[in-house]
Amino acid sequence: MILLAPSILSADFGNLNKDIEMINQSEADWFHVDIMDGVFVPNISFGFPILEALNKKASKFKDVHLMIAHADEYIQTFKKLGADSLTVHYEACLHLNRTIQAIKSEGLKAGVALNPHSNIHLLDDIIEELDLVLIMSVNPGFGGQKFIENTYKKIANTKDLIIQKNSSARIQVDGGVNINNIKKLADTGADVLVAGSAIFNSENPLETIKSFKSLAV
Numbered sequence: 001m002i003l004l005a006p007s008i009l010s011a012d013f014g015n016l017n018k019d020i021e022m023i024n025q026s027e028a029d030w031f032h033v034d035i036m037d038g039v040f041v042p043n044i045s046f047g048f049p050i051l052e053a054l055n056k057k058a059s060k061f062k063d064v065h066l067m068i069a070h071a072d073e074y075i076q077t078f079k080k081l082g083a084d085s086l087t088v089h090y091e092a093c094l095h096l097n098r099t100i101q102a103i104k105s106e107g108l109k110a111g112v113a114l115n116p117h118s119n120i121h122l123l124d125d126i127i128e129e130l131d132l133v134l135i136m137s138v139n140p141g142f143g144g145q146k147f148i149e150n151t152y153k154k155i156a157n158t159k160d161l162i163i164q165k166n167s168s169a170r171i172q173v174d175g176g177v178n179i180n181n182i183k184k185l186a187d188t189g190a191d192v193l194v195a196g197s198a199i200f201n202s203e204n205p206l207e208t209i210k211s212f213k214s215l216a217v
């Protein structure tokens, strides 16, 4: 089954409970939560108070995408605030194996994200440890950007690597996912699709989620 994870980065923060409730009621599978620190990426999104508010209302799996430096320092806090999985960036972690072990030792699912320029074979020696490989299909930092076409090739290469290494990691694609590319992404081998602006900027987010789910099977 292909999972759909709406990114709350594009939600209405003046009316967050309404958007959380919409996702709770929808056919979406996960909440995707983008944490940006203004250091690793040139943008600051939101921090712990928003996560705390989300945790009170959200009834689905919370998939936290960390676009931050020094992720290790915050693992326990993210767990306390209800994160179910933590995904760190390859490019932001000097001691990636240690970081992944620390996430797993808290009982959380662990993922690694790769920027568009980073080759999947950077994960050769860690993919067996991972629950998730997040392929960025835009440069991280902002919602609403254009999908990078090279992503299809990268998904296929990731799939090959997962099979070769006998890894159980899921392949997640994040950035620029929309009604025009969601089927091809699913057909190419993506297991989890993140979508922010395509859902929240649509006229009827509930219906958009429904059609995304029916296209990505």
Ligand SMILES: O=C(CO)[C@@H](O)[C@H](O)COP(=O)(O)O
Residues within 6 Å of the ligand: 007, 009, 010, 032, 034, 065, 138, 139, 140, 141, 142, 143, 144, 145, 174, 175, 176, 177, 194, 195, 196, 197, 198
């Ligand atoms: O991690 C990120 C951006 O860095 C994403 O999760 C975005 O939030 C996706 O937004 P859209 O490209 O779907 O609008």
Ligand SMILES: [Co+2]
Residues within 6 Å of the ligand: 007, 032, 033, 034, 065, 174, 194
């Ligand atoms: Co993200």
